[in-house]
Amino acid sequence: MAMTGILRPGHVQLRVLDMEEAINHYCENIGLIETDRDDQGRVYLKCWDEQDKFSVVLEPSDRSGMDHMAFKVATEQDLWRFESNVKNFGIETKRVPAGELNGCGERVRFVGPAGHTFDLFAEKEQVGNMVGTTNPAPWPRGLKGMEPIRFDHCLLYGNNFDENLKFFTEALEFQLTEQIMDGDVRLAAFLTCSTKAHDVAFIRHEESGKLHHASFLLGSWEGVLKAGDIISMEDIPLETGPTRHGLTRGQTIYFFDPSGNRNEVFADDSYVYPDSPVLTWTADNIGQAIFYHSRQLVDSFMGVTS
Amino acid sequence: MSVQISIEDTGDVFPCAETKHLLAGMIQLGKKGIPVGCRSGGCGVCKVKVLSGDYISKKMSRDHVTEDEERQGVVLACRVFPQTDLKLSVIGHLQKAIMR
Known part of the structure; x- marks a missing residue:
């Protein structure tokens, strides 16, 4: 294995x-x-x-x-x-x-x-994925909303950033996949325990223990666009998107739940193997790193957490 | 029916329907003055003090508004539905997220 x-x-x-x-x-x-x-x-x-x-x-x-x-x-x-x-x-x-x-x-x-x-x-009851394990259908009928495939990752804001990164890579054996560097200061660390672009990511911040977003994987860019339609139809607070991230290459849209916790749904991000090099985005290019098309930071995206 | 919302700090005035929260009223007119964040009572950046007027408010995160504050008219603009003209001052601000 x-x-x-x-x-x-x-x-x-x-x-x-x-x-x-x-x-x-x-x-x-x-x-x-x-x-x-x-x-x-x-x-x-x-x-x-x-x-x-x-x-x-x-x-x-x-x-x-x-x-x-x-x-x-x-x-x-x-x-x-x-x-x-x-x-x-x-x-x-x-x-x-x-x-x-x-x-x-x-x-x-x-x-x-x-x-x-x-x-x-180590253990959680398995109830199955709705299409079974014998001659499984590619997707189940009767799905609702944005039809997310899985809960994918969280992006978290916190202090003690460098110590936290050391903890995740050394004690928990995560792999650093991508980072934003301001000279020799690391501002963002994307980490995986698997082969995903990230399973969890951290941003250097002054407050401790904050959530930036919880993210769900969709099947396609079309799905991200449809998520945008649902966000408007249902009057959900949209933050930004549909667009693409430089970091992870994900096609993405951000919005808030009714308690102000940020959600992302996204498609098509990159992947790593244990021998993949760490990808670096430089702070002077942070706009493109985060929003690849507009190349502009969004104030609330940078500063709002729950 | 809409009422007038006055932001003391900036002198901005905008109309807001009684059925819309203050922040929605402000945003749809392209007005600024109150910082905009989650618009769902969770992030705290749109914290304001209502100086005069009546309103109805929805639940907001206690991380950002204590019970004491709420009694004194300190609220999150995204959870406040004005019932009369309101005067308010802005308390919240967007934090600089990425700290060196």
């Missing part, structure tokens, strides 16, 4: 101010599928092509933002190995019991140097 250790983003738990509005946004407009609810009022969602029971958890709260992001590891041995790596890096861990989230096994929890809560887990 070529892919070991941390496999992928397993889920993100987002805090929402109004659950009914949030469900309408994530299920009817983006097009995720509800798979469960629990006695804390949390609602569990997945995209159609994901095997695991959930990839997004909506948590009722009086604050917006990200409660935690979780990564799935390949085996239980990996879970304990990474727990030890995190401790050896000097970061406390705790164990969240199996079943605290419905269908999810025991989790190892820690707060990264940039102030975000992360969990690792």
Whole structure:
């Protein structure tokens, strides 16, 4: 098996101010599928092509933002190995019991140097991807909204940026794929645990623990355009797009959920192998790095987090 | 029915329908004065203090507006639906995101 250790983003738990509005946004407009609810009022969602029971958890709260992001590891041995790596890096861990989230096994929890809560887990109930495993159809009928394929990554803003990057590459064994450099100061780090352009990315920031966006993969540029149509039809706050990123090459559109958490849907980004060189964007070209066509930064995109 | 919104800091005045939040009223007329962020009560950049007038407000993130502040008329413009003419001052600002 070529892919070991941390496999992928397993889920993100987002805090929402109004659950009914949030469900309408994530299920009817983006097009995720509800798979469960629990006695804390949390609602569990997945995209159609994901095997695991959930990839997004909506948590009722009086604050917006990200409660935690979780990564799935390949085996239980990996879970304990990474727990030890995190401790050896000097970061406390705790164990969240199996079943605290419905269908999810025991989790190892820690707060990264940039102030975000992360969990690792090895087990999650698999409910299947809606097309089965025998003679599977290419896509299921009856999808809603933007028809996202999977929860793909989060972009996070935080302080202690350099320490956080060291933590992710050394303790969690992520690979740096792309970066924005201002001289010898790194402003942005895109990281993968797989062969994706990013599974998580960080931007140097003065506040700790902020969410920039949670992102979902679509099948095509046409899908990104259709997402833009839905955003206008449903009066969803659009931020920017459809356009293309320089970083990751993704075709993208950004908008906000009804609690002010930013979402992205995108298609067609790049990929890496373990021997791929790190791609560098220079700060004097940051406009093109972020929005390839307009080459202009968008104030809210740069400065607004939840 | 629309009412008049006055931003003390800039002297800007714009009409806003009672069914639209302050920020939507401002944006659709191409006006500026209040910073625009998530437009959903989560990011806090459109924080304002209402100096006079009546309004209805929707839930906003407690990270940005405490209960005390809310009682004193400190609100997020994207969650405020004016019921009468309003005068307000701007508190929020867009942060510089990328820090060296």
